[in-house]
Amino acid sequence: MKITEVLNCSFSAWYSKFKEYTVKSHVIPLPPEFIEYLLADQIVLPEQTVAMATADPDSDDDNRSAEDDIDWTTEDSLTPVAEPPSFPEFEAILKSTIKKLGGQVFPKLNWSSPKDAVWISFDRTLMCTCLNDVYLLLKSSDFITHDLTQPFKHCSDDENLKKETTVQYDLILRKWLSMNPAYEFRCFVKHNKLIGITQRHIDMYYEFIPENKKEIVSDIQGFFYHIIKDNFPDKNYCFDVYRRHQGKLILLDFNPFGRVTDGLLFDWDELEGNGLLPENDSAHHIPEIRCIDSPSGVQPNPYSAYGYPKDLKDISSGEDPTKLMELLKLKVQEQNGELSSSDDDEEIDLMPSNT
Ligand SMILES: Nc1ncnc2c1ncn2[C@@H]1O[C@H](COP(=O)(O)OP(=O)(O)OP(=O)(O)O)[C@@H](O)[C@H]1O
Ligand SMILES: [Mg+2]
Structure with missing residues (x-):
């Protein structure tokens, strides 16, 4: 790439x-x-958000707690906040x-x-x-x-x-488009040939796709040959489409042909190899379409781990074995009644994963 x-x-x-x-x-x-x-x-x-979030000083609120009366501007509690x-x-x-x-x-x-x-x-x-x-x-x-x-x-x-x-x-x-995710597809173009089509959201089974494979391929092929092929400057790339109705496609995005783009139901080794290319230069080459064929075939959502505490992610994926060891140690100590408040320092720091 x-x-x-x-x-x-x-x-x-x-x-x-x-x-x-x-x-x-x-x-x-x-x-x-x-x-x-x-x-x-x-x-x-x-600033607008801050203004909205600040309580009205004149409001007569009976539910004020002791915390509300603390002067948060004293030196101890003052943390530098960017403008x-x-x-x-x-x-x-x-x-x-x-x-x-x-x-x-x-x-x-x-x-x-x-x-x-x-x-x-x-x-x-x-x-x-x-x-x-x-x-x-x-x-x-x-x-x-x-x-x-x-x-x-x-x-x-x-x-x-x-x-x-x-x-x-x-x-x-x-x-903003209200989209039905079952109608989204990612398409792979290599040497200016449409070689593969995959459903775009692989964490779901959409009955509609396996039942309509032929029509989907035919629509996407037509869209590729008439609209995309001779107008995109490269020979290798990926494009995403939304098939709103039969015969009505909307282009959503272009992505580079390479591992930086999610191959979804295709593997990049296959996409980069020659297996999906037509054997001869036939204009009637039918690209391979892949979809989840049964509810048991769904794959995990690749973005579901974002936003969870990083430590949980590290522990569950085995990325940081020391964290798992620490957790087990804490568990054993807890069971043996060894854990006292002075052990607080050993608590695993649950940091959001995107910080
Ligand atoms: N205009 C829109 N309105 C509502 N949802 C949209 C819109 N455009 C895209 N989406 C949804 O957001 C998803 C991601 O959009 P898009 O492909 O533009 O992001 P991306 O970051 O380029 O993704 P990728 O990295 O996989 O190429 C789409 O699959 C679609 O479900
Ligand atoms: Mg994209």
């Missing part, structure tokens, strides 16, 4: 060419200060764009959406209706950080070229 292939999948590189076949979207260049804010450690939301961010021009554009797109948008950067941060949102979706929704998702996502810091990590180009290649970062706001 080359840097140019990654750049060709960047949203602004393909959107104008495929505008009429994809979801209505706006590309908003990111000011450098906003990028800095996204990469800074703390999550501080714009709330303020990007007036950028925010004005963001607000008017959300409005223009109908008040509900889907956010992403050049390549990635913050789908690993969905756990932090109120309704567990990526739907944003205001600035703070967008900020919170972007700031909580490792995928967004990856776009900003290592977009060419998996490219085979020279390391110097990777460092020298500059990227114009954009925030992409897309009109």
Whole structure:
């Protein structure tokens, strides 16, 4: 995979060419200060949120607790908090764009959406209706950080070229679509041939897919040959589509052809090998379609671990055996009645996994 292939999948590189076949979207260049804010450690939301969360000092609230009377501004409790961010021009554009797109948008950067941060949102979706929704998702996502810091990590180009290649970062706001996940597919193109199609959400069994494989393949093939094939600049790439109705497809995204893209029901060894390519140059080659054929075939959701305490993740995956040992030791001590309050220091620190 080359840097140019990654750049060709960047949203602004393909959107104008495929505008009429994809979801209505706006590309908003990111000011450098906003990028800095996204990469800074703390999550501080714009002032409006703070104002909303602060209790009204004049309110006559009988339910006040003793805690409410503590003066939190005394030296002991004063922790340095970063200034709330303020990007007036950028925010004005963001607000008017959300409005223009109908008040509900889907956010992403050049390549990635913050789908690993969905756990932090109120309704567990990526739907944003205001600035703070967008900020919170972007700031909580490792995928967004990856776009900003290592977009060419998996490219085979020279390391110097990777460092020298500059990227114009954009925030992409897309009109929110209420989608049926059973109708989403990922398609793989190699040597300009459509070689594979897989259901996009592999943690679910959708009866509809195995029952309609033929029609699905035929629609996607038509879409590829008529709309995508001669208009995309590379010969190897992946694209995602939404098949809203029979014969009606919407392009969702392009992704580089390589391990950085999730192969879902395909293995990258197979995709990179020759097994899925047509034997001759026949224009009638039928790509392989893969789907979950029974409820027992579903696979775990790859993003379900995001947002859980990192220690739990490390223990369950065996990534950090010392944590498991510590946990077992604590358990034994607890059973032997050895654990006293002075053992508090040994408690495993449950840090959120995305910090
Ligand atoms: N406009 C939209 N409205 C609502 N949901 C959307 C929209 N666009 C995408 N989605 C949902 O979010 C998912 C991820 O979107 P998208 O493919 O753009 O993100 P991504 O970060 O590029 O993913 P990947 O890394 O797998 O390529 C889609 O599979 C779809 O279910
Ligand atoms: Mg993508």
